[in-house]
Amino acid sequence: MKFSSTLLLQAAATASAAVVGRQAMSMPAPGETVIGRSGGVAPEIENVKSPFSNIPGIKRVKMRYGPYTLPSTKTKNFESQLLGVSGMIDVITHIKKPCTSGCTVVSVLGDLEYTNGTRALTSDGSWLHHSVLFTNGPGRRDAGCGIPGMDPWFSTGDERNPAYYADVNSTIDTGYHINDGDNFFLYSELMNMDPVAKEVYMVLYYDIVPTTPAMTKQTVSVWLELNQCGMPDTSRGNLNLLQQPQKNVFSELTHPWYSPYNGNMVYVSGHEHDGGTNLVIYKNDAVLCDTKANYNAPMESSMGAMPGMGGSTTAQPTSSIGAMTYCRNMGAVKKGDQFHISANYNLDKYPGMKKDDGSLDEVMGISILMISVPKEEAAAPINFMEVTGLNKGLGGLGQLPMKVPQTLQELIATGGRFGIRKNAATAIVPMAM
Numbered sequence: 001m002k003f004s005s006t007l008l009l010q011a012a013a014t015a016s017a018a019v020v021g022r023q024a025m026s027m028p029a030p031g032e033t034v035i036g037r038s039g040g041v042a043p044e045i046e047n048v049k050s051p052f053s054n055i056p057g058i059k060r061v062k063m064r065y066g067p068y069t070l071p072s073t074k075t076k077n078f079e080s081q082l083l084g085v086s087g088m089i090d091v092i093t094h095i096k097k098p099c100t101s102g103c104t105v106v107s108v109l110g111d112l113e114y115t116n117g118t119r120a121l122t123s124d125g126s127w128l129h130h131s132v133l134f135t136n137g138p139g140r141r142d143a144g145c146g147i148p149g150m151d152p153w154f155s156t157g158d159e160r161n162p163a164y165y166a167d168v169n170s171t172i173d174t175g176y177h178i179n180d181g182d183n184f185f186l187y188s189e190l191m192n193m194d195p196v197a198k199e200v201y202m203v204l205y206y207d208i209v210p211t212t213p214a215m216t217k218q219t220v221s222v223w224l225e226l227n228q229c230g231m232p233d234t235s236r237g238n239l240n241l242l243q244q245p246q247k248n249v250f251s252e253l254t255h256p257w258y259s260p261y262n263g264n265m266v267y268v269s270g271h272e273h274d275g276g277t278n279l280v281i282y283k284n285d286a287v288l289c290d291t292k293a294n295y296n297a298p299m300e301s302s303m304g305a306m307p308g309m310g311g312s313t314t315a316q317p318t319s320s321i322g323a324m325t326y327c328r329n330m331g332a333v334k335k336g337d338q339f340h341i342s343a344n345y346n347l348d349k350y351p352g353m354k355k356d357d358g359s360l361d362e363v364m365g366i367s368i369l370m371i372s373v374p375k376e377e378a379a380a381p382i383n384f385m386e387v388t389g390l391n392k393g394l395g396g397l398g399q400l401p402m403k404v405p406q407t408l409q410e411l412i413a414t415g416g417r418f419g420i421r422k423n424a425a426t427a428i429v430p431m432a433m
């Protein structure tokens, strides 16, 4: 279920055989009505007021990506026919960056909109199921597994939480640096609950500042999730190979990740599917952050609370997660510190998401940990065996040479070890930069 490696695998698998053009993606099936087209078209790029006005030179850039057509729940597509889930699409797009000549990101927030700029909400049947933002460019890598190429550095589910790459209450001496040679890719899994197709846009709000020589640090985004780096979870029997629950009440524990960095922990998030109660991030077996699922919060509550975001929030049925809490400024991390997550579920209390045939859909446990590190340390070699603890767990076996894939072909060759996400219903949608 590793997004980063599997996305590349998906991309490779679909690039030659199933390239779907932008036009095709936004075309409704014959006879379908598409809503979201009336009432004007919101701009693609907009400067809006940043809520962090205490930071000198800060700018909030709102960027719209798409359009994507959410299929009607009656539409037969890859997802409905092979995955048994109606109204869903999975798309990877090459997207524009919020700056063209380099900048530093201090916060990102994701949202979903209709064509005319009104928010697309779960209350009207439009789900932002998942979205993951990747950077590809010189020196980029997945810090969670040490795989070079794609850096998954931002993710949002329908909780639409902000992510932080710096302490926004302090002087900005760190952040996620974007360089000239970087390319952005956005993976989105979006879902429609209605028998009417809808045209939507993914929206990312970036709070950015100019990169300055005074910034001696940079923030590294570490992706932690169930089946960390393709390694089986240390708990057994909770989930099948497709990550469908085999029990109603369980705690799924991941293979540990060992920090290759000395630095400071800026932020950590939690993402679960319905049925989840909380996701706990442990540092050296002590609770670092207990992110709690809130079933009573209005969906998109974080967004609604952001100044200038507007939009209505509607209370959801208590069977759906409306918000996940997160932690900020958690203190120091040292090289060798061990991290693992526990995704806790109670499907007796909160029914999980179901496929069309009524069986339970897969569940997830994802956390992104932002660590601010000295610039020179951010480029330190990452050894897969060290970051996954194999070196420690297998008593020196990590001394064996382990070839880290350097090319897409080599990465594909590791498919068995890194795993392939089952719903590889991905289309590549090239976009002009």
Ligand SMILES: [Cu+2]
Pocket (backbone or CB within 6 Å): 129, 130, 157, 271, 272, 273, 364
């Ligand atoms: Cu998810």
